[in-house]
Amino acid sequence: MIDAIDLTKALIRRPSVTPADAGAMDVVEAALAGLGFSCRRLRFGEIENLYARYGTARPNLCFAGHTDVVPVGDAAAWSQGAFDAAEIKGVLIGRGAVDMKSAIAAFAAACATAIEAGKVTGSLSFLITGDEEGVATHGTKMVVEALEIEEEVIDHCVVGEPTSSARFGDMIKVGRRGSINVEITVHGVQGHVAYPHRAANPVPVLLTLLQRLQTRVLDDGYPEFQPSNLEITRIDVPNTATNVIPGTARAQLNIRFNPHHSGADLAAWIASEAQAAGEGFEGTVAVVPQISGEAFLTAPGPFTEVVAAAVRAVTGSDPELSTSGGTSDARFIRALCPVVEFGLVGTTMHQVDERAPVSEIRQLQAVYERLIAGYFTAFAA
Known part of the structure; x- marks a missing residue:
């Protein structure tokens, strides 16, 4: 099994400021390989990327995210070291705590739970890049192109960007301008x-x-x-x-x-x-x-309902389906399959003392666990 908090801390302690990897992709690969994922590193230019898959059958539910982070800014202004991954009174502080190393860890932990319970009746995959916060020319865009050439089929994708607005679970991104x-x-x-x-x-x-x-x-x-x-x-x-x-x-x-x-x-x-x-x-x-x-929209339907139902089951509230905010790597993944985004509250991303409550990371894992279970119930043959 994988502990989402421990894995998040291990990732934060890798100072992977774009384009540096600093060993962050090794941490992700080791965790997924330990679960039985077949892992492939795809390096384009100076950027490390990873595509990992568990299973060979369809449907293939993919999680997409990035290990790279923005610079810390004024290091002296941080209350804790930006890459120390300090946990203070139930809050995890560090660059990438929200955007978005915690989401990678939470989905990996959710996959571990699903695999252990025998709920993976298709395939699970990860598309992880080190070039989302930069110019994004050698990251997800090129991985998607490589997967298209190989005719790799991804049926649906969830991106772990911090989409929640004011409280955890209040918003799912179903498109972007x-x-x-x-x-x-x-x-x-x-x-x-x-x-x-x-x-x-x-x-x-x-x-x-x-x-x-x-x-x-x-x-x-x-x-x-x-x-x-x-x-x-x-x-x-x-x-x-x-x-x-x-x-x-x-x-x-x-x-x-x-x-x-x-x-x-x-x-x-x-x-x-x-x-x-x-x-x-x-x-x-x-x-x-x-x-x-380009602008895109994943229209409301069975897939968005599976994601919304998972959020509703954990939070007790219906999330808003939104297209607000900036761009994300979902703009590239939409060439492969329908894509939505869901993650933590994004109020401190890119800020000094970027932070996430440990309880919300656990909640995110719980949403992902329900999402995986609901997905294969809805889409597996």
């Missing part, structure tokens, strides 16, 4: 402020473009989704002199979008607006988009 980052660079002609006719100031062009983009109401929402929003995240004019018209101005923005849009359509719209803003300008306006993921 898409995300696109855009970098805009306006190149003009540098010159003296007293002789503007000899220069081409890029700043007014950039400001005009940003104003045009922000003026548009993207939409009023979409069934199950909140409205799309465009946020300017950076404006930069590399100029330290007061009497010089700059030669370059840059900006960055992000759009979180619902299924009214696709990343490609939004990129085309911004490019069109950039062209219009640059008409008559003696310079260039360059737009570089990066689509992080």
Whole structure:
């Protein structure tokens, strides 16, 4: 058997700040191998990934998660060492306690219980990456591509992200908005402020473009989704002199979008607006988009009900099915199968003194145990 708290502590004590693994994947692999999982490491670039499977029959229920964590920030501000995994008055403190080493440990412990009880009438699998908090180019995305090539079948997936909002079990994520980052660079002609006719100031062009983009109401929402929003995240004019018209101005923005849009359509719209803003300008306006993921939804049905029923049985309350929040690796896994996300309360993730009550980690294990049992009851032949 596996103790979820002990395994969480062992993982926290591995300082796996993206892209470092620091032995965290070894800890996961050892725990799963001990349960009889067939484990495969998939290394892409400098990123360690793991795919492990128990059983060969269908249906295959997969758990997806990540061992990498964000930097600790101001280490001196922590009440305990960020990687000490200290347990103080029933609360586990450490980077990854919430996001999301505890969820990996809880699902592993739940698998141990299910295997011991003989309740696995199909297969259980784990898709664990070390590149979720980073650029995510060598993590789950590439593992999914490799599994597709191998024709590995995953029927349904649960991602262990900290989805609970105010209290444990109040929310399940059944979809996510898409995300696109855009970098805009306006190149003009540098010159003296007293002789503007000899220069081409890029700043007014950039400001005009940003104003045009922000003026548009993207939409009023979409069934199950909140409205799309465009946020300017950076404006930069590399100029330290007061009497010089700059030669370059840059900006960055992000759009979180619902299924009214696709990343490609939004990129085309911004490019069109950039062209219009640059008409008559003696310079260039360059737009570089990066689509992080498209909007998706796992429609309510038998799978979401199995997950909701497991939460309801442990907490006594019905969880909200939500598409709010940022992106996650679910955006890649949806190419393989229906996917939902469920985990701890996320209020302290990425913060100093990230922490999780031990009792809630035990509750999470209990939800996962019921989820596994309910899943094979509902979907096994």
